[in-house]
């Protein structure tokens with residue numbers, strides 16, 4: 001967040017005189033309290049200032065980049081996850097390719113007949129399976145998928161930055177968001193892809209209150 005000249009002046013006054021009331025800051029800047037209110041609200045919401053009722057404003061001492069880091073670390077998977085695209089493990093490679101086009105995704109999650117996570121197929125898995133094969137209708141997707149227990153999964157309350165780190169470490173594009181079901185299996189309730197993480201980054205950049 002770029003601070004305006006007036007916001008910088010306010011920060012300096014609070015640094016030098018804290019705790020100080022909004023009224024006094026306004027006096028020192030020869031402005032009315034009403035004129036100053038939006039700036040004080042922005043600086044407080046962004047975390048530069050701390051406001052205590054009947055005491056006044058304090059300087060938190062946090063820099064813009066510290067506040068941004070704090071904000072990034074707070075983002076959870078459920079803030080940005082998308083709807084998962086899931087197919088049965090008995091479906092064919094041909095079905096998987098069609099689903100990928102129709103749903104416009106790059107990764108499909110494969111479930112068994114109890115709707116539990118069984119595997120993952122990516123674009124390259126399907127390309128590899130298609131090379132030199134004419135009868136894609138007769139190859140079940142579970143032959144070519146990456147299967148459990150080797151699937152990297154995440155939970156809706158995980159931090160998005162940790163998921164991003166794991167996507168990079170594992171060199172994959174997507175992770176299913178899962179919920180544990182009784183007997184050790186996982187139900188797929190969402191997906192996180194590099195696109196979701198890019199969206200989070202863009203949101204942080206356009207958020208005026210960073």
Ligand code: ADP
Nearest residue numbers: 120122123124146150151152171172173174175
């Ligand atoms: P692509 O290879 O199509 O660019 P990925 O990089 O996501 O897509 O996939 C690389 C390999 O990792 C593929 O074989 C895929 O089956 C596997 N894979 C994808 N997502 C996961 C995951 N969440 N856990 C484990 N393996 C995965």
